[in-house]
Amino acid sequence: MSDLRPNGARGKVGAHSEDEGEHAEREPQQPQRPERELIERAQQGDHQAFEVLLRRYQRRVLSLIARLLSRPAEVEDVAQQVFLKVYLALPRFDFRAAFSTWLYRVAVNECYDHLRRQRAQKSPGGSEIAVGELEELDRLAARPSRPADDPLRRLELRQTVEQLLRRLSPEDRVLLTLKEMEGFSTREIADLLKLKENTVKVRLFRVRKRLLEIHRRLRKREEGRGA
Amino acid sequence: MKCSKAERLWEDWLGGSAPPELERHLAECPRCREQAQALQKTSAWLALLEQESPELSLSFWPRLWLQESEAQADFWAALAAVARPATAALSLALLLFLLALWGLPQGAEPATAVVGDPQPYWEEVAGADSPGNGEPNRDQVVLTLVSYSEASR
Numbered sequence: 001m002s003d004l005r006p007n008g009a010r011g012k013v014g015a016h017s018e019d020e021g022e023h024a025e026r027e028p029q030q031p032q033r034p035e036r037e038l039i040e041r042a043q044q045g046d047h048q049a050f051e052v053l054l055r056r057y058q059r060r061v062l063s064l065i066a067r068l069l070s071r072p073a074e075v076e077d078v079a080q081q082v083f084l085k086v087y088l089a090l091p092r093f094d095f096r097a098a099f100s101t102w103l104y105r106v107a108v109n110e111c112y113d114h115l116r117r118q119r120a121q122k123s124p125g126g127s128e129i130a131v132g133e134l135e136e137l138d139r140l141a142a143r144p145s146r147p148a149d150d151p152l153r154r155l156e157l158r159q160t161v162e163q164l165l166r167r168l169s170p171e172d173r174v175l176l177t178l179k180e181m182e183g184f185s186t187r188e189i190a191d192l193l194k195l196k197e198n199t200v201k202v203r204l205f206r207v208r209k210r211l212l213e214i215h216r217r218l219r220k221r222e223e224g225r226g227a
Numbered sequence: 228m229k230c231s232k233a234e235r236l237w238e239d240w241l242g243g244s245a246p247p248e249l250e251r252h253l254a255e256c257p258r259c260r261e262q263a264q265a266l267q268k269t270s271a272w273l274a275l276l277e278q279e280s281p282e283l284s285l286s287f288w289p290r291l292w293l294q295e296s297e298a299q300a301d302f303w304a305a306l307a308a309v310a311r312p313a314t315a316a317l318s319l320a321l322l323l324f325l326l327a328l329w330g331l332p333q334g335a336e337p338a339t340a341v342v343g344d345p346q347p348y349w350e351e352v353a354g355a356d357s358p359g360n361g362e363p364n365r366d367q368v369v370l371t372l373v374s375y376s377e378a379s380r
Contacts, residue, residue, distance in 0.1 A: 051288055063280040075281050080291055087295060137272055154275065161272045179238070180273035186238055201238040208237075208269040 039099060043091050050087055057100060061107050067181045068111040068174055070162050078114055082107045097191075105192050108174055115170035133160040134219040167214045172207040179204055228252040230259055237266055 033052065041049035054061075061082065066075045086106050093102060133156055165173050178184045178192070186204070190197040228248045236249045240263065253260055 047292060058283065059280050062283065066281050067276065070276075072281060076284060076287060079283065080287065080294065083291055084294055084298065087291075088298060138268070158275045161275050164272070165276075176269075176273065180270060181276055198235050201235040205234050205237045205266070208266050211269050211272075212265050 035099060036095070039090070039093065039095075042087070043093065050090070053099075054083055054086070054103075057103055061103065064104065064107055064178075064182055065111055067177050068108070069114060070165065074114070078110055082110045085110065101188075101191055108178070108192060112170050112174060115173065119170060133157060134215060134222060137161070137215065138219075164211060164214055164218070168207065168210060172203075172210060175200070175203055176207050176211070230256060233259055233262075237263075241266060241270055 033049075035053065035056075038049045038053040042053055062075060062079055065078050065082070066072060069075060069078060082103075086103055089106070093099070136153075136157060137160060165176070168176070175189065175193075178189050179186070184192065186197050186200045189195075190200045193200070195203075228251070230252075233249060233252065236245055239245045240249055253263060
């Protein structure tokens with residue numbers, strides 16, 4: 001069965017350490033201030049310390065929100081809510097958890113709320129998906145290393161996958177996105193969502209099955225329409 | 228290994244770190260092999276969604292601090308809105324308490340027996356000689372009252 005074995009960390013952001021968020025924003029000329037010192041200063045109301053602290057994680061948090069919401073126009077507004085909540089709750093942060101875990105948890109919870117509000121306002125159906133794209137997704141899975149060479153086709157497929165994801169519940173979508181797109185390990189997701197690791201693994205398996213079922217039903221429906 | 232046990236091993240398998248028992252199971256279970264291929268599809272689909280990280284606009288931080296000062300102002304306003312009626316209610320309660328203290332009867336004596344009070348005699352008489360119904364006989368009552376009035380002179 002080795003031919004079935006996936007490549008593992010394909011296309012992922014990478015493993016996460018407590019300090020991983022800052023790599024992209026790190027300025028080589030300036031020495032890094034210890035995170036604890038920045039947090040303590042921010043807890044006392046120092047805006048500048050808070051900005052320096054959050055800039056270390058900003059890219060990662062934005063990426064997380066963008067992937068969870070898949071609506072670029074809403075990313076900055078949600079990020080603002082996340083940062084504001086973190087700032088206002090920071091005096092209660094007691095260093096028992098890693099700051100990054102706490103920050104991502106606030107971001108994930110804010111995204112949950114946002115997705116739930118969206119879901120409550122709109123019907124889950126979304127727009128129609130062409131049967132050709134659903135078939136293409138099936139073919140794509142057979143050769144994952146070469147997804148549609150044509151950029152336009154790739155964009156269409158991406159939109160199709162986004163439509164499939166929108167049909168999942170916010171909880172399922174967040175879980176799958178954290179694992180597949182943000183590259184969090186099941187252990188990290190368990191910490192983030194305060195679950196047991198085995199629970200995360202089983203839930204992920206079930207979410208994948210639900211996604212496959214959504215794809216199967218849509219394809220059947222669209223084929224029925226075309227006939 | 229049973230197929231149901233694989234439920235919590237699929238994520239490890241997709242990440243390339245499945246235990247050998249799952250590999251052995253896959254080799255002999257066509258249903259799970261099919262399952263494995265299907266699960267791989269989901270990873271391939273999501274790989275399409277990789278995108279550039281968005282950047283924050285220049286106005287992000289100023290807007291954040293503006294929102295923060297509004298949130299702080301809202302907090303104090305909400306606190307004041309709660310505190311005002313609470314303070315009024317507390318003041319009223321204190322006032323009522325003080326009025327109640329002030330209005331209590333002054334120098335009220337405790338209900339203790341006084342020397343020479345006929346009541347004990349009466350009870351003694353009634354308990355000792357009444358024929359079962361607790362009522363004293365008339366002679367004894369008169370005698371008791373006379374001796375009480377003489378004693379108090």
